[in-house]
Amino acid sequence: MSNLLKYMLENTSIIMDYASTHFSLIFSAVAISLLLWIPLGILISRNERLASIVLGIANTIFCIPSLALFSVFVTIPFLGLGRPSALLALVLYAMMPMVINVYQGIKVVDKSVIEAAKGMGMSSKRILREIQLPLAAPVMFAGIRITVVMATGIAAIAAYIGERNLGRLITEGLTRYHVEMILSGAILIALIAILFDTVLGAVEKMLVPKGLKVSRSK
Amino acid sequence: MIELHDVTKIYAGQTVPAVKNLTLKIKEGETCVFVGPSGCGKSTILRMINRMIEQTSGTILINNKDIRETDPDRLRMGIGYVIQQIGLLPHRTIAENISIVPRLYGWDKERIRKRVDELLELMGLDPDETRAKYPAQLSGGQMQRVGVARAMAADPPIMLMDEPFGAVDPIVRGHLQDEFLKLQREMKKTICFVTHDINEAIKMGDTIAIFEKGQLVQHGTPQEILSHPKNEFVSTFIGTDRVVKMLTLFQVRNITDMNPCIVRENEMANIRQKMDDQQADVCVLMNESTKPCGLITRDDLEKAGDLSPEKIMKIACSKKDAFINADLLLNDALSLMLEWDCDYLGVLDGSQLIGVVSLEDIRECVCRKEGE
Numbered sequence: 001m002s003n004l005l006k007y008m009l010e011n012t013s014i015i016m017d018y019a020s021t022h023f024s025l026i027f028s029a030v031a032i033s034l035l036l037w038i039p040l041g042i043l044i045s046r047n048e049r050l051a052s053i054v055l056g057i058a059n060t061i062f063c064i065p066s067l068a069l070f071s072v073f074v075t076i077p078f079l080g081l082g083r084p085s086a087l088l089a090l091v092l093y094a095m096m097p098m099v100i101n102v103y104q105g106i107k108v109v110d111k112s113v114i115e116a117a118k119g120m121g122m123s124s125k126r127i128l129r130e131i132q133l134p135l136a137a138p139v140m141f142a143g144i145r146i147t148v149v150m151a152t153g154i155a156a157i158a159a160y161i162g163e164r165n166l167g168r169l170i171t172e173g174l175t176r177y178h179v180e181m182i183l184s185g186a187i188l189i190a191l192i193a194i195l196f197d198t199v200l201g202a203v204e205k206m207l208v209p210k211g212l213k214v215s216r217s218k
Numbered sequence: 219m220i221e222l223h224d225v226t227k228i229y230a231g232q233t234v235p236a237v238k239n240l241t242l243k244i245k246e247g248e249t250c251v252f253v254g255p256s257g258c259g260k261s262t263i264l265r266m267i268n269r270m271i272e273q274t275s276g277t278i279l280i281n282n283k284d285i286r287e288t289d290p291d292r293l294r295m296g297i298g299y300v301i302q303q304i305g306l307l308p309h310r311t312i313a314e315n316i317s318i319v320p321r322l323y324g325w326d327k328e329r330i331r332k333r334v335d336e337l338l339e340l341m342g343l344d345p346d347e348t349r350a351k352y353p354a355q356l357s358g359g360q361m362q363r364v365g366v367a368r369a370m371a372a373d374p375p376i377m378l379m380d381e382p383f384g385a386v387d388p389i390v391r392g393h394l395q396d397e398f399l400k401l402q403r404e405m406k407k408t409i410c411f412v413t414h415d416i417n418e419a420i421k422m423g424d425t426i427a428i429f430e431k432g433q434l435v436q437h438g439t440p441q442e443i444l445s446h447p448k449n450e451f452v453s454t455f456i457g458t459d460r461v462v463k464m465l466t467l468f469q470v471r472n473i474t475d476m477n478p479c480i481v482r483e484n485e486m487a488n489i490r491q492k493m494d495d496q497q498a499d500v501c502v503l504m505n506e507s508t509k510p511c512g513l514i515t516r517d518d519l520e521k522a523g524d525l526s527p528e529k530i531m532k533i534a535c536s537k538k539d540a541f542i543n544a545d546l547l548l549n550d551a552l553s554l555m556l557e558w559d560c561d562y563l564g565v566l567d568g569s570q571l572i573g574v575v576s577l578e579d580i581r582e583c584v585c586r587k588e589g590e
Contacts, residue, residue, distance in 0.1 A: 116305025119270060119378075120319050120368070121295030134309050209309030211352035 007180035022165035026151045029090035041102025062096035070161045086158035094147040101143025105136030137207045145200040152193040220244040225276030236262045238432045247406040251423035259432040260412045268297045298369030298377035302384040306353040313349045319372040337367040359390040380412045465548035474565045474573040486527040500562040503534040510571045513537040
């Protein structure tokens with residue numbers, strides 16, 4: 001234990017360095033995913049045929065082991081070793097939790113609410129903005145939460161394809177059989193993932209509209 | 219005014235039309251109830267009127283204008299729409315729910331606020347208590363009320379109501395129906411009302427349209443339909459108590475004999491004489507404070523033989539509850555007659571006696587209406 005602390009203190013600057021690369025990969029992957037997958041989720045909630053195709057693709061990608069996907073991307077000339085391959089893989093993995101949650105979130109909104117709103121003359125844009133999205137927000141956010149936590153873990157594996165992040169402590173530690181190195185990498189990654197999950201879980205609860213939290217007794 | 223001309227709807231992938239060659243006219247200010255077994259197409263018709271469903275062929279006119287000429291959202295804003303599931307926005311307060319259509323019209327805040335309070339009051343809900351609540355905090359009956367208030371928010375001349383009182387228990391439903399009838403008497407909106415309940419149709423409808431398998435079988439006033447069911451299907455749908463249902467169309471007031479024979483407590487000795495003079499078969503007994511306290515019929519007198527005031531009093535008082543409010547319906551009167559085993563009832567307006575009604579009067583009324 002003291003060895004572990006000693007190692008971490010002696011290598012603070014490199015660990016901080018790795019951590020910042022780790023965060024930057026997670027953030028860029030999540031940012032791109034938000035821009036791509038939320039609109040796609042909304043789009044497929046309005047077209048069942050498209051939905052089954054897109055959800056099928058997302059599912060298939062999700063099934064591919066991350067190490068395999070990283071390795072394949074490395075062989076593609078434009079991508080190669082490093083950031084582009086890692087980013088692309090993370091964004092593709094995020095497709096499944098994000099698209100499906102946006103789609104589900106919108107789909108589970110009570111049909112009669114939509115029927116009544118449409119019958120009163122609300123346009124479909126307005127229904128999306130004022131009814132479907134606010135009611136779907138907690139489910140959609142749950143998808144973002146899963147994506148962030150998952151990206152934290154998968155990003156570590158990208159160390160194998162040249163990403164200089166916390167995963168590197170593990171990969172290098174393994175080759176050198178440096179126990180403190182392995183442990184500090186593993187512990188830090190796990191802590192970050194748990195921290196993200198806790199914070200985002202709290203945000204998710206705040207997103208539940210007030211009208212859904214109340215009951216007659218109150 | 220709503221007119222449907224030769225309207226047919228065939229859903230995609232089906233060969234049997236859901237609605238077939240329907241021609242129907244609903245006059246301004248009239249409540250037309252679409253009734254029929256499930257799957258008869260009544261909801262489909264309703265939903266075609268506000269273009270929630272597009273007809274396959276035929277034309278639908280509202281105030282002589284083809285509805286296809288108006289943008290669907292614009293058209294719907296001008297038509298109140300109430301559905302059985304109500305569909306209140308769960309994340310919006312009651313005030314926000316009611317103000318949806320006024321907001322679409324771009325009313326200012328003050329006008330909307332006033333209208334919301336006005337509507338809540340009209341629907342028998344306390345504005346201060348209800349305004350800021352969410353739908354989940356209301357009872358089923360209150361939600362239905364809010365649903366109706368929301369549909370009336372921008373005072374649309376036409377309302378489409380698809381089993382609007384279907385999701386509440388029978389007692390609350392009865393209240394809601396009565397309240398809505400009262401409102402409608404003042405509002406005079408043109409209403410299409412869907413139900414599968416023939417009793418609700420008879421109660422709510424100025425006219426009733428009965429459907430079977432997508433086709434209009436009969437359209438007429440409740441009285442026309444009850445007295446002359448067009449075919450076997452309509453008779454079966456109405457039920458074997460057809461004539462008793464007809465009784466619900468008339469108030470006791472309509473057939474009350476306004477010149478009843480009245481005997482006060484101090485005139486009891488002359489009761490026979492008084493009844494003979496007025497050729498009455500029944501007599502209402504009044505106490506000193508001119509409150510009716512019982513009924514006595516000619517038969518009772520004959521059976522009694524001895525006509526001491528005490529005996530008369532006793533017989534009369536055994537029917538001290540054989541009175542009915544003039545606003546109630548003939549079926550209520552019939553029920554009371556059976557309950558008190560008496561062919562006559564005193565008719566009250568408040569606590570004031572205004573006449574008597576007899577089983578014979580009810581029978582005559584029904585026979586006359588049957589003949590019409």
